Amino acid sequence: MTQLFxxxxxxxxxxxxxxxxxxxxKAFTPRRIAALEPHIHSIVDDLLDDSPKSDxxxxxxxxxxxxxxxxxxxxxxxxxxxxxxxxxxxxxLIQSNPARGEFGPGLEAATSLYDYFSEFLAERRAxxxxxxxxxxxxxxxxxxxxxxxxLLGFCLLLLVAGHETTTNLLSNSAVVLAQxxxxxxxxxxxxxxxxxxxxELLRYDSPVQGLSRTLTRPVDVHGQRMATGDTVLLLFxxxxxxxxxxPDADHFDLHRAPERQVAFGRGIHFCLGxxxxxxxxxxxxxxxxxRQPDWEVDLDSAxxxxxxxxxxxxxxxxx
Numbered sequence: 001m002t003q004l005f006x007x008x009x010x011x012x013x014x015x016x017x018x019x020x021x022x023x024x025x026k027a028f029t030p031r032r033i034a035a036l037e038p039h040i041h042s043i044v045d046d047l048l049d050d051s052p053k054s055d056x057x058x059x060x061x062x063x064x065x066x067x068x069x070x071x072x073x074x075x076x077x078x079x080x081x082x083x084x085x086x087x088x089x090x091x092x093l094i095q096s097n098p099a100r101g102e103f104g105p106g107l108e109a110a111t112s113l114y115d116y117f118s119e120f121l122a123e124r125r126a127x128x129x130x131x132x133x134x135x136x137x138x139x140x141x142x143x144x145x146x147x148x149x150x151l152l153g154f155c156l157l158l159l160v161a162g163h164e165t166t167t168n169l170l171s172n173s174a175v176v177l178a179q180x181x182x183x184x185x186x187x188x189x190x191x192x193x194x195x196x197x198x199x200e201l202l203r204y205d206s207p208v209q210g211l212s213r214t215l216t217r218p219v220d221v222h223g224q225r226m227a228t229g230d231t232v233l234l235l236f237x238x239x240x241x242x243x244x245x246x247p248d249a250d251h252f253d254l255h256r257a258p259e260r261q262v263a264f265g266r267g268i269h270f271c272l273g274x275x276x277x278x279x280x281x282x283x284x285x286x287x288x289x290x291r292q293p294d295w296e297v298d299l300d301s302a303x304x305x306x307x308x309x310x311x312x313x314x315x316x317x318x319x
Contacts, residue, residue: 006153010161010211010269017268019142024154025272026139027075027132033275036071040280043070044287055319059297064170064316067284068163071276076158077131078120089113090160091305091314110156117155121148162273166280168207168305168312173198173285175316176205176252178297183254188293191286197254198281202240203261204252209237209311211265236262237311295319 009020026032047063057063069083078086092109121137128134136151146154177184187193215230226232239262241249246258264271271277296319303315 006156007147007150008153008157009272010157013216014268015142020146020150020154021268021272023139023146024136027135028272028276030275033279036276037279037283039074040067040071040283041287043067044284048287048291056298057318059174059316059318060167060171060313061315063284063288064167064174067170068166068277068280071280072158072162075132076120076155077124077129077133082116085112085116086159086163090164093160113156113159114152117152118148121151121155158273161271162276164310164312165207166277168310169202169277169281170284171313171316172205172207172311173201173281174288174295174318175297175299175313176201178295180252180254181294183252184289184293186254187285188289191289193254194286194289195278195282196257198278198285199258199261200253200256201281202263203246203256203258204240205311206237206240206261206263207312208263208309210235210309236265 007016009017009024012020044067047066051057051062065087066083069087070080073080073083073086089109089112092105093113121133124131124134124137128138133151133155136146136154139146177187183197187197210233212231212233215226215228215232217228219226239245240258243249245260246256264274264277298317298319301315301317302313305312305314
């Protein structure tokens with residue numbers, strides 16, 4: 001039976017969080033991420049080769065969605081033929097909002113993901129291969145093997161956090177750069193500026209706007225007393241538009257160096273996949289700008305992702 005709440009890194013406290021993070025962080029070392037660069041280049045080139053030459057290209061279904069889905073599927077060792085199902089399941093799960101009484105579709109998607117990964121992990125236990133899931137099945141944390149629920153929780157987290165957020169980073173970037181033609185022209189002429197632009201894009205239109213947390217001790221913030229057990233909403237998107245940290249914060253500045261942006265969080269829960277997301281965004285934007293340095297987005301026909309913390313698009317027609 002599907003469990004609604006699986007143990008995930010972002011919802012786990014030390015000391016178990018420390019042990020789990022130590023295990024899974026082995027998949028995201030700088031050397032491993034750097035080794036993915038040629039593979040990501042190949043995926044990006046294939047997707048752009050397949051893009052239609054006429055107007056009306058859906059940027060999400062044709063590019064920003066498949067790219068991280070393929071990368072994550074390959075890391076996990078999941079057949080690429082299943083990536084479309086993953087995309088549907090993860091999008092449905094993210095859009096389901098219990099506060100609006102939307103339990104059915106999200107529960108069905110969670111059940112499908114749970115069942116799929118349960119069978120997948122059982123197969124890797126029986127026949128290990130050279131992929132991330134096989135390594136995690138055999139890994140241990142503090143001398144203990146990861147439990148079935150911990151493994152399933154990591155699979156779901158990697159799929160949603162590593163897939164949806166990168167998709168929306170790319171989609172949001174396409175919109176921002178369409179609205180900033182001078183900045184886009186500079187990036188097309190000087191591709192070495194793209195890594196810095198990715199940081200400003202993360203700050204300016206964060207794909208994850210916030211996460212909730214429960215206080216473990218009383219805290220005073222700006223004269224407001226919050227008690228142990230209170231739930232707080234940490235708004236990364238708001239912090240990234242704070243004029244005290246970023247002068248003229250509502251302005252997109254290609255040459256800004258937003259070193260304090262918090263799109264990937266901060267502290268012990270800093271996103272493990274941050275380096276991978278940055279790498280995918282850099283390669284994708286440099287290739288897109290090299291091939292198609294001018295584009296417009298049809299925002300009237302675009303379809304927004306309906307989600308509390310995640311900001312992005314389900315469909316984004318480009319011309």
